Each structure stands twice: as C-alpha cells, then as structure tokens.
Amino acid sequence: MADNGCGCGGTDCGSSDCGGSCPSGGGRPQSFLEKTHELNSIKRVIGVVSGKGGVGKSLVTSTLSIMMRRKGYEVGVLDADITGPSIPKIFGINQKAQGSELGIYPQTSPNGIKVMSVNLMLDQDDAPVIWRGPMIAGVVKQFWTDVIWGEVDYLFLDMPPGTGDVPLTVFQSIPLDGIVIVTSPQDLVSMIVKKAYNMAREMNIPILGIVENMSYLKCPDCGKEINIFGKSKIDEIAAGLELKVLGKMPIDPSIAELCDMGELEKVNHEHLADAVSYIENKLPVGKENEIMKIAIATEGNNISSHFGKCEHFTVVEIENKSVKNKEVISTEGNQHALLPGFLASRGIKTVIAGGMGDGARQNLEENNIQIISGISGNIDETIQVYIDGNLKSTRSGCSGHGHSHGHNHGEGGCNCGNH
Template identity: 50%
Template sequence: MAECGSCPSDGKCDNKDTCGMKNNPLNKVKNIIGVMSGKGGVGKSTISALIAHELNKKGFKVGIMDSDITGPSIPRLFGIKDVKPTMSEKFIVPVKSTEGIDVISMNFLVENEEDPVIWRGPAVSGLVEQFWTDVLWGELDYLIIDMPPGTGDVALTVMQSIPITGIVMVSTPQDLVSMIVGKAVNMARKLNIDIVGLIENMSYLVCPGCKEKIRIFESDNIDEFLIKNDLDMLGELPMCKEIVNISNKGEYKLNTEVTEIVSSIVNKIIDKTK
C-alpha cells in the first residue's frame, strides 16, 4: 500500500486497504500527468517535452519520466547527452536539464543511446515502477510521464501502480489513429483514470505565403471523435519546422502561433488539475 500522506491520491481512494499504488515517502508530487496515445509516431514524446517546458516556464517545479523503456527519446528532446543519474543513499537522483527540469530515462542507464533494450514485458514494467518508487523526485508540482504506445504491460503498470492525476491523449487527424486512440481512452476509463483531454498533433500546415491552414489528412472527424468519446479538445498543433527541431536539435525556439497554442494547452491542463 502507498504511504498515503505523500501520495497524490491521498484522500481520493475508495478503499485504502486495497490500494495498489506504490510510493516513495520522500517524494511529494502534487500532480502526475500521463501522456498517452495508443499509437506510435504521433509525437507523444515531443508533446510531453513541450508540456514540461511550458509548465516550467510558468514557474512550476517539473519532472519528466520517460517510461518508453525500449524506445526512449526524452533525453534527446531536452538536449541531454553523456550524463548519468547519481545515487543518494538508496535512491536515484534524476538528471537536471539546463532549465532545471528533473529527467529520468532508460537512455541514462545504457552505455550508448543507440543500444537496444531487449527485455521481456515484466522487466520493462518493473523498471517503470522503479522510476517512480526509487527515484528521488522530491517536491514537484507536476511529474509528466511519457508513456509508450499501446495498451499493454507498461501502460497497465503506470495506471495501476502510480497515482496518476490524469491522462492527456495525443492523436493525429486520421481515422486509423483515432480508432487506436479510442482504445487507450477506453482503457483509462476502465481503470478509473481521469482523462484531461486530447491534443491533436500534426493537425495542419500553415501556408508561408497566405497563412491559410492546410489540412493534409483526408479525415477531419475530430468533432465526431470528441463527442463519441466524451473528450475535451486541449489544442491543435501544426506541422512546423520549429517543433521538428525539438527532436532534431533539442531546440525550443517556437514561433508566436505555436507558443500561444502550447501556453493555452498547458493552461487548460493546470485548470483541470487544480
């Protein structure tokens, strides 16, 4: 059972005696936000990093956990290379980004970032659990968990062992992606996890000449999808080189439009997690 006094779910459990949440009593994390898609390649990790950066910019204490053990990308998105976590007594001390965001990732634990992690499901899930219980997160306003795609072992471990405040779903404007994201939505609800809302990534292109929004995907059924799944739209992010440069160079030099969209998305997350 969790140490209730330092658990973000304290006071919200229906039955503390059957609570399966685990915790490190030295950690005092107010809100834990999982970023999930159910589908790979939708920009989930980039959006996790954007949310963390914006929360930090707004003055919150922020950490980010890369729970995509076999495909970690968060260190590169923060421009962190050749750095290893340190140990403090029995706990792992996360790496700090240049902005002061606490980061933990499998990429910090391997010799080279290109080294594959060839592990079976239980080992992967066990490490994710350790990223919560054995890492000294300390006092945080927000811990962002970048979750791997799918509704398998790791997603189940995060939702059943970590006291999630809510899930942010990420999609792109394609029917196939929407269908798979719908599975992730249903999984979260079956496990009684709140869904903060949906972010549609790669929603459109902006014409450099006339500034018109160009929607390159044929499907544009987002309103129907939101109604069907009872979801709030947090925001639509365009395809642009500034966002691409986050993953390519670890640079956060966003244009005015994208900056305003990200700020609006994060403001909605803050309002929904008060």
C-alpha cells in the first residue's frame, strides 16, 4: 500500500489514527477551530469578505459595526487585513494596544467599539508588513486567541481580499456564524462574488448576503443617481446564487472625508440599515434579562480610596434589582493604565471607587464604563444604595491621596478636603 503522508498506511485504511487529511478519507475530518481567550464571551462572529481588493470592504465592515453599536450592542472589529490595515484610521484610533501576562487588550473607539489591528502594534502606522503568508495567518489567529475582547455581542472580521492563506486560516480557525460578501458594480462582479461564494461553500460557512459598494453617485444638484460603473447586475447575480442583497452603498465624498478624518462614527446615512436588521434577526444574541456587572474598588469590607492602585475589586452581578452573585477578584497586577481594560474584559459596566485620577477616568470612559467616584464606606451598604438608584458621584470625585473619607452616598460632595 502507498503511504499518503498521514501515517495510516494507505488508501481506504479506515485507521483511527487517520485525521481525515489523506485521500482515503479514513477517520473523522480534523477540526482546526481555535478557542478564543478564556476571558472572552463572544456571541456572534461575522466575516466581511471580497473576491478582490478595492471594493470598500473595510468601509462596509466599519459601517456595519457602527450601526450595530447604535442599537446598543457590544461590538468589536478584528482587522484581519494584516498587510493593508485601515480600521484604526477609520475610527481615529492612534493609541497602541496594551497587554499583560493575561493577554492583549484592544483599543476602543469614541463610541465604544473595540478594535484590534496590526497597526496598533507597529511602531509606525506606515511601516510595511513584509511577512510571509503563514506568519500573517498566525497573527490573525492570535487576534482571536490572545486578545481579551471581553463581552462582545457582534465581532466583525475585516478580511483580506481573495481566497489565499489568511481567509483560509480564518475560515478554518475561527467559528464564523456567517459572512457578508462585498462587491462593486463592475463587469467583473460575477467573478468577484462567485470566488467568495464558492470558497465559503467549500468551507461550509453560511453566507448572509451581498453588499454592493460604489453602487451609484447621487448628483448633489438634482439628486439623480448616476451609474458610474454602468448598470448594476448585483440583483440578477444574487438571485442566481440564491443570495440576499443586503444593501447598496453609493459613492459619497462626505463618507470618504469622515474616513480620512477618523470620524466615521459621525456618519448619518442609513444605506445598510436593512443589512443590520437582517443580521440582528438572523443571528440574535438574546439581550433580554441581561445581568448588569459592577466593580467596586475594595479594601477589606470598605471601598478603596485609590482606584489606580487597588489590587482587589468586588464584582457584583445584578438582575432585576437583585444581587445574583458577588465575589472579590484580584487585579493580578493590572493596575493603573491596564486596569480599565482588565475590568472591561470582564464585562464590567459600572465602576464605583473613592479617589480617581483624570487618566483613569478617561480610560474608563474609552472602555464604555460608567464611573461613580468619590464614594466611601461599607461595600454592602453601597450596593444597596446603588440598587435603589440613589448612588451618585460627588461633584468632582476625589483625586487626592493619603487621606480618609467619611460615608458619602449622596450628592453632598466629598468631605476629604482635597479639592
């Protein structure tokens, strides 16, 4: 018998040692799916793909994430286009990613969208990524396995164009709930769509539908729609493949300007509103009966006066105004600048603390965490005041150190005398 390279002995071997990679097909097919970080809870993963470059895939990815975020969902964008990353620029993110022994923390857009891209790890944004395919594919997998995304309802993957190493790695390694195919109204559209369509079908990846970008140009004077690339054929092609057209985006100079300024979150069009509603209904995440998680800076049984230096937090899960769970967790060395990302990764929505500096406050806000500061006293009493809806920050919080606090659960201001 000929050896097929799997060590099983040859064709039609039926060996249990065969991983299914040999032509005989013996044994079960091998799964290459990777588990995401243990601190993550990612409900839905959607890839945005194209058969060729230059069709506006990153714009569609960003727009879908922005519109989904406006509906109140926790949203992340994984920029898998390693050699042509543009997502951080679109969202105006300039800070680099940070990490600890636990993993890598994504950066957050002004409106709370979590973003991870290779540009957040390079010294210079314009530095070329001159890597071979396996290394690029490995980085994409790390963005899934090592990044602490925390609680995410919808994670959008901005995929590189084509059907090469990286798309193959993503399709094999990351459990996609579906893909959106992006194309443009050119004569090549049929081939572009079918390349992505056929690859997804080969890999058993569900196809949610097609978005046509650069579909038309609307005259700013008369409002007439001008077909720059000729009449669109996307409806006929989608019907032939039994796919849904999720939306058509025009050529819009104002959108391009927002991208250049890193302010796409200010966009106000509704071109992909139907696409977002379709994804929301097709891939629901079950937001009802959501449990609210708060974190209280802890020092014994009382609230710590030093947020940035705090080594322990009391994490409380509240549902229907009742405490479902309460535990004290260690920050595991993630103090100061790393602390907001550490808390966000655990799904914390509100932080209660005594003293808090401006830097910590800004980082918490960037991670979409509500702040109640200038609070002191017993933790259990504070939890009850919070549940009753009567816990509020003092007028300016407390940024001083090395002083004691009196009990303060109202709006009377901080009594520490350090303002």
